[in-house]
Amino acid sequence: MNFTSKEIITTAAITAALVPAASVLMQDTQIAHADSVEYRVITGDSVNFRKGPSTSYESLGKLNKGYKVEYISTTNSWAKVKYNGKTGYVYAQYISQTGTQLNTTVKYVNCSSLNVRSGAGTSYSVLTSISLNTQVEVLSTSNGWSKIKVGSTTGYVSSKYLSDTKTSSSSSSTNSNASTSASKLVTYAKSFLGKPYVWGAQGPSSFDCSGFTYYVFKNSANITLPRTSKDQSTYGTTVSKSNLRVGDLVFFDTDGANDGNVSHVGIYIGSNQFIHASSSKGKVVISDFTTYYNNAFVRAKRVL
Template sequence: MILHYKNMDFTSKNIITTAAVTAALLPAASFLMQESQVAYADSVEYRVITGDYVNFRKGPSTSYASLGQLNKGDKVEYISVSGSWTKVKYNGQTGYVYSQYVSQVNSEAKTEVKYVNCSALNVRSGAGTSYSIITTITKDTKVEVISTSNGWSKIKVGTTTGYVSSKYLSETKDSSNSSSDNTSNSTTSASKVVSYAKSFLGKPYVWGAQGPSSFDCSGFTYYVFKNSANITLPRTSKDQSTYGTTISKKNLKVGDLVFFDTSGSNSGNVSHVGIYIGSNQFIHASSSKGKVVISDFNNYYTNAFVKAKRVL
């Protein structure tokens, strides 16, 4: 019995000694684990999406719900591959993308530069005319093309990223677009627009009408610019006020669009539009006059003035 106790005592000592050694090693193991995690964090790999409207799913199958859609050029953090699917992280979310639409990042790829080749080009939030207009850029504006798909280009201009119709982008600026030629062409276009607009003087005002026998205010400007300058404006006065380049009232030129808040006190909300014709006058389809008329910038319209846009 005495021998048995000694054996038990020896075993207990071994256990205590082993526990002490393990405890001593734990900080080192913890340190190695942290070092491993740091090394992993430093070796993050990235991939780039090669298609538009690519589903970003919760799991590696089409049966899993979509977390959203990724577009060509989007950069994602690569995690692993599962069959035909790649596990990635994007904007803080982890999910799966079909591997066919994932490619390694080409560090040598150069951004393609192009120029706007029309008088005014809408930059939209998505690749299609159904998407909202973010801003409008003018002829010869330099843009960075991120990707192109189905007739639409994803671009960056300044700090803005959006989509434009690819047919309105060119490799170079218009060589004939010198300042003097541009001024001359703009003056000619403006004169043509004003002359065409005056041909409708006296035509009745009808809400929702866009010509040629009757007009509302934005229907008038829409019809005139489309048929005299081949420029398709948005249909409403509010949307037209987002098109083109903003001009101060003191810098108005013939052919500029002028916008007003005619709903009461001027809160900056656009409710009316006309075309500036020079000599402190503009032509418009007036609901109060019931027809297309020429008006002066009198006190009423000066107080109601919100902004002006140049689209020529």
């Protein structure tokens, strides 16, 4: 086959143009198959995690400040990262510029029993419970919740109940006593399940909501609460919903739009449930923190 000089020059030019592209592909492949995994930290608040390197791509969710992501590469102003098994893109200015190796932290449970949940919040299901001084591997921490690994289980716990060192028997005695009192109180409260709701009643054959909590705490824990739900909501130590313990009082605004006024009270019994004298059910019942009660929630108080 014969080639003209013009054809030879054209072929050489095309080959030269393809070499850099092939080189780029090779570099990208090398990055994708690198032996060491590089991690970076999200530095912005509620950063969009998108399917592609542009705001026109669908968001896979939000990544909060402090989240650790597996860094893959950067294209223009977008970083390709992997988080929780998904690969996507975040705006590069919202992640740390210095790569770091993922350093997990070993911590210990500092309460008698700690629920490990499927997500970062009390509304998520309980995967398992772990006991005092159980060693866990902390993978990441954000907004008061820690993603941990214990045995073969990976889940989320409230960061408040993790410590750098094991809890000695002397320092754990207070928590242990509180846990025992709470367990006793809940068992006592459950003995009144099905008792009728009667406005103004405070037991033992019938109750209204605050009459029920008043009677249970007085007769089980020797604690005399104020009589109304509004006054009870000013008693004890305020705790957040994410840090609820068994035996905590939970308060709601059930009179309409939640404007912070308390009109109902119950006792938290764990596993995202509370026991209360319900006017709508007409008796003492156990309820879940459904969307309704989550929206009506005002505050929680710890008195044990």
